[in-house]
Each structure stands twice: as C-alpha cells, then as structure tokens.
Amino acid sequence: MAEDIVVKLTADFFKTLAHPARIKIIRSLEKGERCVCEIIEELDIEQSNLSQHLSVMKKQGLIDSRKDGQKVIYRIAYPSVLAVVGAAEKTLGEQIGDSQSILKFLK
Amino acid sequence: MAEDIVVKLTADFFKTLAHPARIKIIRSLEKGERCVCEIIEELDIEQSNLSQHLSVMKKQGLIDSRKDGQKVIYRIAYPSVLAVVGAAEKTLGEQIGDSQSILKFLK
C-alpha cells in the first residue's frame, strides 16, 4: 500500500536524526551554513566519520552542500528540519518535567 | 557537558521513532488508546515482536499503558509526540514537492 511507503519514509527520516553526531551537526548548521572544517571543531569525532554522517544526512535530503574552493559548505536543506528537532526537544522537556522519568533517562 | 546529555536524549528519542512498525503504532494510537489485540490487527508482525516494540517505546516514555482485565491498553504519553511525527511528515512533504527527490526516495 502507498501508506506503507510513507511510513517507511518517515522511519528513515527519523533514522537519519537518530545519532548524537547528527543532532550536533543539525545544531551546528542551525545558525547558518558551515564548511566541514568548521563543523568538525564542534564534534570530537574523526574527519572521515564526520564525512560519513554528512553523507547520510545529505542522501536523506536533510542537508545540502556546495563547493567553495577546496572547502565544502553544508546547510540545512529545509527549515522545517529544525522544527522536527525542536518538536522532539519539546517532548523531552515535558518528560523531564515528570520527575520520575529523570533517572530512566540519565542512565 | 550537560548539552551532550540533551543531544544523546534527543538522538535516543529519534531512534525510538526510527522504525516503520513503531510509526504505525503511533498512528494507531493517534485517535485514542488501544489494546495490543487491536494494534496488532493493523501491523502484520508477530505478537512477540509487537510486544518488543511497545516495550521500547514505553521505556523511552513515548507511550503509557494500563491493564484492563487480561488486556493491556496503550496510549500516547504526550500529545507532543504526535507533533514530532507531524513535523517530520511536513518536511517529507516539502522534499517530495522537489521532484528530483522522488526517485531517491522510492528506491
């Protein structure tokens, strides 16, 4: 069914966001485009690994890139991507408001 | 740093949504609480597998449950969870509006 395709697309979209490094990349690009050399300074992972994460996110269409000399500049492809992350953080905030959830999260 | 904890929580939150069966579960609970026996009719997976998915989602705090006789009734824990899925679908809609993305997605 066609709805199953949408469900799969939605799951794949979330999969792309389901990694700390990739959340950090989104946050890094939140305020504007950045080259890889700038992103990597905020990430404490290896360059090749960052490149892989960027590749995953670009394939999924969350980010875009252009070349500028030897640098590659990345940017968030759709502002609505930020809204998704924001919405998740809103739920997390509500959960943490419920005190009994805190221990579960911090383990 | 404390921000790293938030980033990890956010990624784990998305990880919980990053599976077609779990998206379908959210959709099933969207209009109200349902017992496992009702959810399973919409899912075409084995009962034990559904139970595992429900367990993952409950541990992450996306859904809640209560017992009613021999049935277990699940519900979405926070309405804002639906907003997260909705926000993702909005981005997907924008992406599909960009025609060159379609082939990439349907493969």
Add this chain to the structure above:
DNA sequence: ATTATATATTAGCATTTTATAATATTATAA
C-alpha cells in the same frame, strides 16, 4: 483445577549501523 486468551520475556541468529584506519580525490600553494 484445567483450559483458553492476552501479553511479555528470553535466547539465538541475522542484519544493520557505527567507528577506525587506510587510502583516494580535489583544489590550492610553493
């Protein structure tokens, strides 16, 4: 008490994801 129904748990295997390390590519500078 026994059986049936609804749901959960566990173990084991297969698949997927991730990180590292090594190497490749591309563009610039010397």
Add this chain to the structure above:
DNA sequence: TTATAATATTATAAAATGCTAATATATAAT
C-alpha cells in the same frame, strides 16, 4: 610538479538492533 589542505571513500571489525521461535505470566472462563 610537488606538497599541502580539505574532504570523501572504502574495507573491516565491533556493537547495536530486529526478528523468530519458544516459553512464561497473568487473567478469565469452563
């Protein structure tokens, strides 16, 4: 034209995830 800088790609091994099958638990019905 050689070297350097920025980024990407590939192979591989480790870790995490997901599915199936079997079993367990809890409640209800006979």
